[in-house]
Structures are given as C-alpha cells and as structure tokens.
Amino acid sequence: DAGITQSPRHKVTETGTPVTLRCHQTENHRYMYWYRQDPGHGLRLIHYSYGVKDTDKGEVSDGYSVSRSKTEDFLLTLESATSSQTSVYFCAISENQGVGGYGYTFGSGTRLTVV
Amino acid sequence: KQEVTQIPAALSVPEGENLVLNCSFTDSAIYNLQWFRQDPGKGLTSLLLIQSSQREQTSGRLNASLDKSSGRSTLYIAASQPGDSATYLCAATRGSQGNLIFGKGTKLSVKP
Numbered sequence: 616d617a618g619i620t621q622s623p624r625h626k627v628t629e630t631g632t633p634v635t636l637r638c639h640q641t642e643n644h645r646y647m648y649w650y651r652q653d654p655g656h657g658l659r660l661i662h663y664s665y666g667v668k669d670t671d672k673g674e675v676s677d678g679y680s681v682s683r684s685k686t687e688d689f690l691l692t693l694e695s696a697t698s699s700q701t702s703v704y705f706c707a708i709s710e711n712q713g714v715g716g717y718g719y720t721f722g723s724g725t726r727l728t729v730v
Numbered sequence: 731k732q733e734v735t736q737i738p739a740a741l742s743v744p745e746g747e748n749l750v751l752n753c754s755f756t757d758s759a760i761y762n763l764q765w766f767r768q769d770p771g772k773g774l775t776s777l778l779l780i781q782s783s784q785r786e787q788t789s790g791r792l793n794a795s796l797d798k799s800s801g802r803s804t805l806y807i808a809a810s811q812p813g814d815s816a817t818y819l820c821a822a823t824r825g826s827q828g829n830l831i832f833g834k835g836t837k838l839s840v841k842p
Contacts, residue, residue, distance in 0.1 A: 648829070657834040658819070673829065705773060707830075719764060719821075719830060721774040 618642040621706050621722040628729055634693040636725050638706030640686075646709040647689040648719075649673075649681065651702040658705065664689055696729045703727070732757040732824045736833035743810055744841050751805040751836045753820035758798045761823040764830065765794050765805050768817045777818075778805070810840045 619640045628634050638647060649661040650673075660673030662681040670681050678700060680692045693700055706722040733756045743749050753763070762781045766774040778787045778794040780803065786795040793806040803820055817837045821830040 655834075658821075658830075658832040660829050663829060707774075718776055718779045720776065721766075723773040 619706060619708050619720055619722045621704075621725050623725060624723065625726045626728070628696050628727070630697060630729055631695050634696050634727065636691045636693075636704055636706075636727070638689040638691070638722060640689075640708045642708060642710075642720070643686060644708040644710045644720075645686075647683065648707040648709070649679075649689070649691045650705045650707065651675065652705060652724075653702050661691065661704075693727075696727075698729050701727060701729045732760070732822060732831045734820060734822050734831050734833040736818075736820060736836050738836060739834070740837040740839070742839040742841065745810060745812060747810050747840075748806070748808050749810055749838075751807070751818050751820075751838070753803040753805070753833055755801050755803075755822045755831075757822075757824070758801050760798065763794075763796050763803050763823070764821050765792075765803075766819040766821065768819060768835070770816075774819065807838075810838075812840045812842050814838060815840050 622637045646665055648663040650658045652658045659675045661675055661679050662673055664670045664683040667683055682690045704725045707719045709719050735754045737752045764779045765777040767777050768774050778789055780787050780794055780796040791808040796803045817835040819832055819835045821832045824831050
C-alpha cells in the first residue's frame with residue numbers, strides 16, 4: 616500500500632547484533648502496530664503505538680523495543696538479535712479505535728534472518 | 731483471552747465453485763472483524779471489515795457475515811477463480827486500542 620512503507624524489505628544479520636526496522640506512513644493515522652508472522656503461529660502483535668511517544672507491549676514483546684518520535688515513523692528495534700527472531704515483520708496503521716470500527720492497512724513486510 | 735480459529739486450514743476447489751471460509755472467536759465482545767487476503771511472500775490486503783453493529787458486508791463476489799452471539803464469521807466467495815488462490819485471514823479486534831487477534835488462515839487453491 617502506497618500509504619505505508621517498511622524498510623528494509625530484507626535483512627540478514629548476525630546473532631547478538633542490534634537491528635532496527637522502520638515503518639513510515641503518509642496517512643497521518645494515529646495508531647501504528649508491529650506484528651511478526653511465523654509458520655504455525657500466524658500473526659502476533661509485538662508492540663503498538665497510540666500516539667507520538669505513546670507505546671505499549673503486545674503479546675510477544677520480549678527482546679523488542681519501539682519508538683515513535685513523530686506521527687509518521689514507528690521504529691522496531693531488536694536489542695540483541697537471536698535466531699528465534701527470524702521472521703517476517705509487518706507494520707500496520709489504523710485511524711480510529713473502539714466500537715464503530717476502523718480498518719487496518721498493512722505494509723509489505725520485512726523478512727529478517729538472524730544467522 | 732480472545733482466540734480466533736479458522737477452519738479448514740486448507741481448501742482446494744475447482745474453478746467456478748462457490749465456497750465458504752469459516753472463522754470463530756471465543757470472546758463475543760469484539761469491536762469488529764476484518765478479513766484479509768495474503769498472497770505468497772506478500773503483505774496483507776484488507777478485503778472486508780464488519781463493524782460490531784453490522785451483520786454483513788459485501789464487495790463484488792465476496793460476502794462476509796458476522797454473528798457475535800455464536801462467535802462466528804463466514805467469508806463467502808462466489809464463482810471462484812484461479813486468481814482467488816491465496817491465504818485468507820480473519821482477525822477480531824480486542825480492547826480499546828483495537829489490537830487485532832488473527833486466526834492462522836485458510837489456504838485456498840482454485841484449480842482451473
């Protein structure tokens with residue numbers, strides 16, 4: 616989707632190194648999310664943001680941190696990459712929350728391999 | 731804890747057949763339910779969003795229904811085509827922050 620881009624698209628890194636993935640949106644949406652997708656587990660929420668500098672943990676947050684210093688960018692950092700963090704990472708954005716609904720838009724994903 | 735289940739995990743049908751994909755969720759207090767399509771190696775494309783106050787949504791050959799009381803949603807695909815081959819994911823919203831809880835998907839193959 617043109618309104619949300621992830622970088623890099625592919626990355627190979629070594630165990631123990633820090634890695635930062637970037638999600639950039641042009642939609643000015645308030646909410647941003649990081650998910651990981653693994654065979655047998657589906658998509659699981661890592662962290663999310665409900666505004667600039669406002670973030671919270673998701674289901675699988677251990678080993679990850681996030682930052683959002685401006686509306687358009689949401690960064691995911693693997694503090695010390697491990698092989699278990701080899702996965703496909705998706706960023707998503709959403710405008711409003713709660714009853715009444717909204718929709719999510721997903722980025723194209725980052726395929727990360729930790730060797 | 732909200733859990734979302736999709737049955738079947740895989741489905742193969744001949745072209746032209748009408749088909750139904752099933753999604754069930756354990757907590758009926760969802761805000762809405764969304765169906766996505768994912769092609770191999772690609773991201774997720776939103777197909778239909780059903781708000782909690784709605785019963786169904788339609789887009790072209792796709793129709794999705796929502797029954798909160800029974801904890802079920804179905805995605806109906808009419809006159810299937812080989813281009814419909816993909817993995818279909820349903821996701822229910824949990825909590826005021828709107829976090830999506832995903833099923834593991836149904837992999838659909840439509841044979842010419």
